[in-house]
Amino acid sequence: MLVTGKEILDKAHKENYAVGAFNVNNMEILQAVIAAAEETQSPVIIQTSEGAIKYAGIDYLSAMVHLAAKKASVPVALHLDHGTTYETLIKCIRNGWTSVMFDGSHFPLPENIAKTKEIVKIAHACGVSVEAELGRLGGIEDNISVDEKDARLTSPDEAVEFVNGTGVDYLAIAIGTAHGKYKGEPKLDFERLQTIKGLLNMPIVLHGASGVPEDSIIKSTKLGVNKINIDTDVRVAFTEGVKSVVTTSDEFDPRKICGPARDNMKKVVMEKMIMFGCSGKA
Ligand SMILES: [Zn+2]
Numbered sequence: 636m637l638v639t640g641k642e643i644l645d646k647a648h649k650e651n652y653a654v655g656a657f658n659v660n661n662m663e664i665l666q667a668v669i670a671a672a673e674e675t676q677s678p679v680i681i682q683t684s685e686g687a688i689k690y691a692g693i694d695y696l697s698a699m700v701h702l703a704a705k706k707a708s709v710p711v712a713l714h715l716d717h718g719t720t721y722e723t724l725i726k727c728i729r730n731g732w733t734s735v736m737f738d739g740s741h742f743p744l745p746e747n748i749a750k751t752k753e754i755v756k757i758a759h760a761c762g763v764s765v766e767a768e769l770g771r772l773g774g775i776e777d778n779i780s781v782d783e784k785d786a787r788l789t790s791p792d793e794a795v796e797f798v799n800g801t802g803v804d805y806l807a808i809a810i811g812t813a814h815g816k817y818k819g820e821p822k823l824d825f826e827r828l829q830t831i832k833g834l835l836n837m838p839i840v841l842h843g844a845s846g847v848p849e850d851s852i853i854k855s856t857k858l859g860v861n862k863i864n865i866d867t868d869v870r871v872a873f874t875e876g877v878k879s880v881v882t883t884s885d886e887f888d889p890r891k892i893c894g895p896a897r898d899n900m901k902k903v904v905m906e907k908m909i910m911f912g913c914s915g916k917a
Pocket of ligand 1: 717
């Protein structure tokens with residue numbers, strides 16, 4: 636069933652676990668994520684980037700995810716990841732997204748608050764939940780690229796000011812993760828997470844979690860992270876699945892190339908759901 640992001644994440648916040656938010660841009664990825672959620676009985680967030688919308692078309696993604704959610708035996712939310720323009724956000728709200736992220740993290744704080752507040756007003760009037768990000772993650776995600784020198788961790792005081800000033804439903808914070816593939820091993824600032832969680836007492840979001848060691852992920856869920864974004868690890872699982880066929884045979888049937896990729900993605904997504912503590916919580 637299709638539900639709002641807030642419905643899924645308020646429960647996760649109350650019961651102290653995290654839900655996976657998986658980036659989707661074609662049918663096989665979507666089916667893999669939904670099958671994994673059903674098999675582990677996990678609530679799940681399907682998310683699309685602006686790049687995914689550009690690639691697949693907003694109407695295609697909307698129709699696919701609505702069908703998948705209607706058929707699913709677990710709660711499914713449809714979320715916009717890193718919405719940067721007013722136009723995309725409004726289009727997603729009109730096309731049945733139940734959660735949107737407005738990423739104004741590159742604006743100075745007062746401007747970020749003013750813009751986010753406006754989005755929250757519109758989204759909430761339509762029954763759609765809102766995520767925002769404070770602080771800046773390094774790395775590359777789709778068309779958004781942040782230099783290491785511009786990355787900065789979230790200030791707890793600013794987080795309080797931001798949430799009070801905007802009314803967002805959940806907040807993505809920067810505690811040392813980065814988008815994309817890691818070069819070294821990321822070190823997370825757990826003390827900062829704990830301080831922010833204590834001050835805000837609301838669902839917290841972690842971006843750039845692909846490649847973060849399992850014990851760090853588990854610790855972050857215990858300390859109050861409730862939504863964990865996963866993109867890169869599923870991309871890698873897809874590509875490995877495709878390669879396992881095309882490098883070892885002359886196969887040219889797309890179903891026999893994408894099928895193993897779908898199975899491989901499902902396996903990876905199930906591992907994440909169990910790791911995040913959301914299995915059995917649907
Ligand atoms: Zn992100």
